[in-house]
Amino acid sequence: MNIAYLTGNTQKFEEAEHILSSWHLERAAVDLEEIQGDADAIVCHKASEALRLLDKPLIVEDVSMSCSALGGLPGPYIKDFLRKLGDVGLYRVAHACGDTKAQVSCLAAYIEPGCEPKLFEGKLEGTLVEPRGDMRHGTYSWNCIFLPDGMDKTMGEMTMAEHAAVSMRKMALEKLKKYLEERA
């Protein structure tokens, strides 16, 4: 079965291709509007919009960062925050508030014609720290300020292999893989 994977990012696509290797993944780059709301509503809306445009089985995903100091925000608005404050600015806000706990999450939605989207989540708990490392994925990245619990390297200090081992995208896509296998 062919499945479209919507992303503008080559690395993300390769990660998905590797995990979902039993299916033929096609990379699709479609400009989708993102609505305001919680992470579930945003990714479901993206999936439905993409299905309307492509009319075939597809996967979309969305990344959130929930900071304790901000009552769970920026959440799905993480990209806006990184754009306006930079990673160091976001760390400093959390630090100034005296609470650097954070959670990052990848929510993947699978949808096919005639069906509602199915959601699969991968998440990582950690703390925000002064930026360390230089592995940034994408223009607006939180990798260098996010230290996963129990690790001594930020996501920005990890090699690609170390990164892949703790990837929350991988967790989400492995749940999706299991779902696809079970109904095959």
Add this chain to the structure above:
Amino acid sequence: MNIAYLTGNTQKFEEAEHILSSWHLERAAVDLEEIQGDADAIVCHKASEALRLLDKPLIVEDVSMSCSALGGLPGPYIKDFLRKLGDVGLYRVAHACGDTKAQVSCLAAYIEPGCEPKLFEGKLEGTLVEPRGDMRHGTYSWNCIFLPDGMDKTMGEMTMAEHAAVSMRKMALEKLKKYLEERA
């Protein structure tokens, strides 16, 4: 000419009706999706969506709060911030960061069939303070933490008449009124 004014809030509608008294304003409550993006893009998208549904001249508006400490955010995501942090929580974040300067803005869009939306903005500079007063407009309100520059009362401590005198909605709608008068 009849113009639809989109709001779920009676006070906002009455304020608009008072300012735009030369036109027949009809209150319309339509559930519109709000996209992510900057304030201009969000209000233009709302105006276009509303026009698609109602097919008549109409006004929509959106309120933002730009905090210096957050690099201009929460901006149009102010409602989410108030929902997650409360007004006092938002004040505390700004205070902890050592910068309580803020700007609130009302962006009104006028659109009619076959035309692009026209935007009119009213804004107020001020600072965030510990909540004072109890005049909250709407469930999620920043009135009690916003002290406009040069005033000694927060928006939450003002009487309705005082509030109306400094209203950024009024400023936006008066610009819109002038536009409608000039092309009449």
